[in-house]
Amino acid sequence: MMRGRELVNRMLQALLVLLAVALPAATARAEDGYRLWLRYAPLEGPALADLTRRPLAVQIPVGGAIPDNPTIRAAADELQKGLSSLSGRQVSLMKGHDAETRADHAIIRLHCARSEIAAGGAFSIRQSSRGLDILASEPIGCLYGSFSLLRALSEGMRLSDIGRSEAPRYPLRMLNHWDNPDGSVERGYAGSSIFDWWKLPDHLDQWMIDYARANASIGINGVVVNNVNASAMMLEPRYIARLKRLADAWRPYGIRVYLSARFSAPRDIGGLETADPFDPRVAAWWKDKADEIYAAIPDFGGFLVKANSEGQPGPGDYGRTHADGANMLAHALGPRGTVIWRAFVYSEHDEADRARQAFAEFAPLDGQFADNVILQVKNGPIDFQPREPFHPLFGAMPDTRVMLETQITKEYLGFSTHLAFLAPMWKEVLDAPTGHGKTVAEAIAPAGMAGVANIGSDRNWSGSHFDQANWYAFGRLAWDPSLSAEQLAREWAAQTWSREEGFVADISAMMLGSREIVADYMTPLGLAHLMATGHHYGPAPWVCDLPRPEWNPCYYHRADRQGIGFDRTPGGSNALADYAPIAAARWADPDRMDSRYLLWFHHLPWDWTFPDGTSLWQTLVQRYDAGVAGVAQMQQVWAGHEGEIDARRHADVADFLKIQRREAQWWRDASIAYWQSLNSLPLPDGTRPPARSLGHYRALSFPEAPGN
Numbered sequence: 001m002m003r004g005r006e007l008v009n010r011m012l013q014a015l016l017v018l019l020a021v022a023l024p025a026a027t028a029r030a031e032d033g034y035r036l037w038l039r040y041a042p043l044e045g046p047a048l049a050d051l052t053r054r055p056l057a058v059q060i061p062v063g064g065a066i067p068d069n070p071t072i073r074a075a076a077d078e079l080q081k082g083l084s085s086l087s088g089r090q091v092s093l094m095k096g097h098d099a100e101t102r103a104d105h106a107i108i109r110l111h112c113a114r115s116e117i118a119a120g121g122a123f124s125i126r127q128s129s130r131g132l133d134i135l136a137s138e139p140i141g142c143l144y145g146s147f148s149l150l151r152a153l154s155e156g157m158r159l160s161d162i163g164r165s166e167a168p169r170y171p172l173r174m175l176n177h178w179d180n181p182d183g184s185v186e187r188g189y190a191g192s193s194i195f196d197w198w199k200l201p202d203h204l205d206q207w208m209i210d211y212a213r214a215n216a217s218i219g220i221n222g223v224v225v226n227n228v229n230a231s232a233m234m235l236e237p238r239y240i241a242r243l244k245r246l247a248d249a250w251r252p253y254g255i256r257v258y259l260s261a262r263f264s265a266p267r268d269i270g271g272l273e274t275a276d277p278f279d280p281r282v283a284a285w286w287k288d289k290a291d292e293i294y295a296a297i298p299d300f301g302g303f304l305v306k307a308n309s310e311g312q313p314g315p316g317d318y319g320r321t322h323a324d325g326a327n328m329l330a331h332a333l334g335p336r337g338t339v340i341w342r343a344f345v346y347s348e349h350d351e352a353d354r355a356r357q358a359f360a361e362f363a364p365l366d367g368q369f370a371d372n373v374i375l376q377v378k379n380g381p382i383d384f385q386p387r388e389p390f391h392p393l394f395g396a397m398p399d400t401r402v403m404l405e406t407q408i409t410k411e412y413l414g415f416s417t418h419l420a421f422l423a424p425m426w427k428e429v430l431d432a433p434t435g436h437g438k439t440v441a442e443a444i445a446p447a448g449m450a451g452v453a454n455i456g457s458d459r460n461w462s463g464s465h466f467d468q469a470n471w472y473a474f475g476r477l478a479w480d481p482s483l484s485a486e487q488l489a490r491e492w493a494a495q496t497w498s499r500e501e502g503f504v505a506d507i508s509a510m511m512l513g514s515r516e517i518v519a520d521y522m523t524p525l526g527l528a529h530l531m532a533t534g535h536h537y538g539p540a541p542w543v544c545d546l547p548r549p550e551w552n553p554c555y556y557h558r559a560d561r562q563g564i565g566f567d568r569t570p571g572g573s574n575a576l577a578d579y580a581p582i583a584a585a586r587w588a589d590p591d592r593m594d595s596r597y598l599l600w601f602h603h604l605p606w607d608w609t610f611p612d613g614t615s616l617w618q619t620l621v622q623r624y625d626a627g628v629a630g631v632a633q634m635q636q637v638w639a640g641h642e643g644e645i646d647a648r649r650h651a652d653v654a655d656f657l658k659i660q661r662r663e664a665q666w667w668r669d670a671s672i673a674y675w676q677s678l679n680s681l682p683l684p685d686g687t688r689p690p691a692r693s694l695g696h697y698r699a700l701s702f703p704e705a706p707g708n
């Protein structure tokens with residue numbers, strides 16, 4: 001006969017199993033994207049059996065070097081929550097010596113003060129006689145290790161197979177929010193700003209914790225909360241108090257806060273008539289401001305500055321250099337923080353080539369920046385286009401810390417409705433040999449990576465489910481730039497959608513091809529900046545008459561009756577000369593280069609032929625068609641997996657792919673119609689003519705749908 005207690009145990013177990021079975025169905029119904037890649041969907045089969053062989057417990061050290069630390073608590077909570085969800089069983093939390101009395105449990109132990117592990121977030125996960133140990137020298141390493149363990153389990157790895165040691169490759173892994181204090185977001189396509197300055201500092205929404213947790217899960221350790229087109233108001237005491245509340249809430253997740261600083265703040269809000277960095281009153285104002293911020297936020301990260309760019313104030317207004325301006329701010333911060341100075345500058349006065357201007361202004365300043373200044377350089381020399389060669393400043397300033405700026409939000413890649421997984425684009429840049437003895441990834445090692453955030457108030461955070469993958473991939477690459485785009489796509493898909501191998505294989509392959517597809521239907525063969533001025537969404541290659549030359553798509557494509565492309569060889573703007581000779585050589589000869597960069601560097605006749613005999617015109621049209629076909633293919637792949645994931649998110653993506661399909665056609669037809677109006681060439685045999693006249697496309701205005 002079964003004894004009473006045993007019977008209760010059996011019944012409890014049966015109930016838990018029932019819950020474990022019912023849970024996936026319940027969560028499937030509740031899916032709306034809010035949980036991002038941290039869904040911890042219940043395991044099945046051998047992975048579940050492995051995880052549930054013994055009851056699980058998480059043990060946090062008590063009475064050790066770090067008694068009760070909020071970061072360790074966050075790590076333990078995450079493990080408890082994640083393991084419970086993955087295993088379908090309640091996982092207990094033990095403190096101190098409890099573990100010794102529970103010999104039947106498998107125990108995940110957090111050791112967060114182990115001096116043999118490096119500082120800065122490194123961790124090691126090792127099998128132990130009792131289960132598994134997460135070792136780190138600081139609490140944040142334990143948190144990163146916990147997320148890493150949960151990621152491995154979420155992908156379907158067995159607990160008994162997991163062992164790894166990791167350390168972040170870069171010290172700075174930052175998000176740059178282009179959020180304005182009024183709640184709008186420059187180039188944001190996911191609703192309004194997530195920062196509720198109205199209610200702060202009195203009220204801190206749980207949202208802010210969920211945001212920090214998501215960032216910590218991928219290793220992000222810095223957040224600039226406001227737009228680089230900055231309002232000086234953000235430096236006022238009332239905003240510092242609000243920022244302090246965020247800093248306090250994010251500290252347990254290893255996130256330091258930064259502010260975009262408006263260079264003219266001493267004039268705007270400081271009562272001075274100047275912001276000249278050489279004026280001692282200006283320097284004193286910034287020093288006092290820094291002291292005020294540090295009094296509230298002792299680990300404040302520092303200032304991000306956009307100066308003398310697109311109308312922003314800067315040291316150039318007083319005849320001073322970027323180094324003069326940056327160093328004055330660096331002095332105000334002292335060893336407490338960092339000035340991140342952007343190299344995104346261009347001027348309407350230099351008509352020769354916008355792609356050369358940042359190099360011309362910054363390369364001569366190498367070695368002149370203070371130690372706590374970092375130069376933040378966009379991935380390419382123009383502006384976050386679907387494809388650009390790497391920026392020539394990478395590797396060219398050996399005596400300056402240079403950081404890579406990427407754009408996670410898809411300003412030039414179809415906003416949030418077009419699916420484009422950006423890891424392949426960032427890898428293209430990171431893996432590029434600069435010709436100065438280092439790849440871009442190596443050249444930025446002393447600084448790190450910044451990503452312009454794609455996060456907003458939309459329930460799914462990023463405006464589309466697939467844009468979450470870009471936030472994810474950015475963080476993971478900033479942690480480890482050697483990760484492949486394929487691995488990132490696979491691990492994100494497994495955690496976000498389904499770990500079923502057929503699904504992961506198809507969806508990751510779809511993701512990996514998606515950015516090339518967008519480049520094909522928007523800017524094939526190295527063309528750039530053909531988007532309509534202002535919003536940058538639809539095609540407008542025909543715009544040639546805007547007052548500033550570099551605002552015009554015509555400036556970038558230089559197409560006429562004879563040919564197309566921007567000549568950046570010695571016969572043209574000679575932008576090739578900004579690269580180290582060995583790098584420039586890769587792009588110097590149109591016959592022998594990667595055709596994906598062809599028209600970035602060369603102006604060629606329409607009848608120029610590729611080595612295989614196809615003309616430039618034929619190939620261009622083929623690329624547009626490949627782009628449109630690629631979207632149709634993505635639609636098919638996605639439709640093929642209907643029913644394998646929750647219906648709501650599946651339908652969301654299907655809707656967006658439908659929009660993308662229609663708009664890819666719009667891009668293709670409008671572009672071809674325009675090129676034909678210049679070159680009068682017939683379409684290659686078998687090619688469909690544009691659906692409507694060029695006049696129709698020219699008359700469309702955003703957000704008018706192209707099909708209407």
Ligand code: GCV
Nearest residue numbers: 178186187228229306344383
């Ligand atoms: C924040 C591009 C964008 C601007 C952005 C600028 C920058 O020009 O269109 O919206 O301004 O880059 O990076 O500073």
